[in-house]
Amino acid sequence: MDYLTLNFINYLANDKELSKNTIECYNRDVNQFENYLKQKDINNLRDVNKTVIITYLLHIQNTGKSNSTISRNLASLRTFYQYLLNNGIIKNDPTLDLKSPKxxxxxxxxxxxxxxxxxxxxPNIKTPKGIRDKAMLELLxxxxxxxxxxxxxxxxxxxxxxxxxxxxxxxSKARVIPIGKLSITALNTYLTKHRNYFLNNKDEDSLFLNHYGNRLSRQGFWKIVKFYAQKAEINKKITPQTLRHSFAVHLLQNGADLKSIQEMLGHSDISTTQVYTQLNNVRIKEIYQKAHPRA
Structure with a gap:
């Protein structure tokens, strides 16, 4: 079986041109599976059926691996067995119709x-950059x-x-989203007094510009948030999504209905929005435990 694994890895590297890290994951997952087969005295890949695969996945689960790790292993085996099937080495794919754990x-x-x-x-609102950054964070x-x-x-x-x-x-359609006074003030200051500092082309319509006068990139904004998160010294992991999540939970805590929050967030399915009710419940429990004298 070892030579088949080697051929498979070469296929991933040369034909699929996958990254080194991805190939290493496939290699590790398939080698781990082959070691399991040897322990079970299964020396021919043609003897592997759906039951063997399921038993192997249960074995991984029993070692304490997370569902995401089990899903990744199954994905690696699917790719491996599709390779074997396409090359005529096996006639049936034992991973077919197997579902990943939730x-x-x-x-x-x-x-x-x-x-x-x-x-x-x-943000330092005495500088054009700080005023731009303040407007972005307030708006988000x-x-x-x-x-x-x-x-x-x-x-x-x-x-x-x-x-x-x-x-x-x-x-698929535009959303009209209200913004509050603080955001309006920050945007007004940026637009009327400081956007021209970044502007190189008077026809440029992008709202937020970088120092080259171009539309600010996603990576650029991530760096900005990371910079201010470190400066604030808040002992939490803070990403741009953190402000989006905080927006939703704070609305919920202050009486907004779930349907309105769904529309503002642009969720197609309200079940996606419902995760914030769980966060709200967690927050309420934390407040209770800290505030109630007999909690």
Missing amino acids: QEKKLPGILSTDEVAHLLDQ YASGIRVSELIALNVSDVNLKLGFITCSKNT
């Missing part, structure tokens, strides 16, 4: 309202939009007079 949904991290305020106070928290949607915004998508933005990125 992934545990991790609750997204959120910030408290005080932590959000502290983070949003970090005020609207709950995705990072890709934030950087895709144009000046023409912003209506400060009526207090809303029009967001159409990644959706």
Whole structure:
């Protein structure tokens, strides 16, 4: 079996041109499976059936591996057996119709309202860059939009007079999202006084610009958030999505209905939005345990 694994790895490297790390994962998963087969005195891949695969996956589970690790192993074996099938080495694929275990949904991290305020106070509003960054962070928290949607915004998508933005990125139809006074103030300062600092082409409509006068990239915004998160010294992992999640939970805590939050976030399925009710329940429990004298 070892030579088949070697041929398979060469196929992944030369024909599929996968990355080194991905190939190493496939190699490790398949080698681990082959070692299991040897322990069970199975020396021919043609003797492997669906039962053997299921038993192997249960074996991995019993060693304490997570569902994501089990799913990855199954994916590696699927690719391996498809390779063997396509090359006429086996006649039937034993991984066919096997379903991966359900992934545990991790609750997204959120910030408290005080932590959000502290983070949003970090940009130096005495500089054009700080004023731009302040406007971006305020808008992200005020609207709950995705990072890709934030950087895709144009000046023409912003209506400060009526207090809303029009967001159409990644959706089949545009969403009109209200924004609050603090966000409006920050955007107004940026647009009327400091956007020209970054502007190289007067016809450029991108809302947020980098130092070259081009639309700010996703990577650029991630670096900005990382910089201010470190500066704020908040002992939590903070990403651009953290502000989106915090936006949703804070609305829920203050009485907003789930359907409205779904529409503002642009979720096609309300079940995606319902995860925030779990976060809200966790938050309520934490508050109870800290505040109740007999908790």
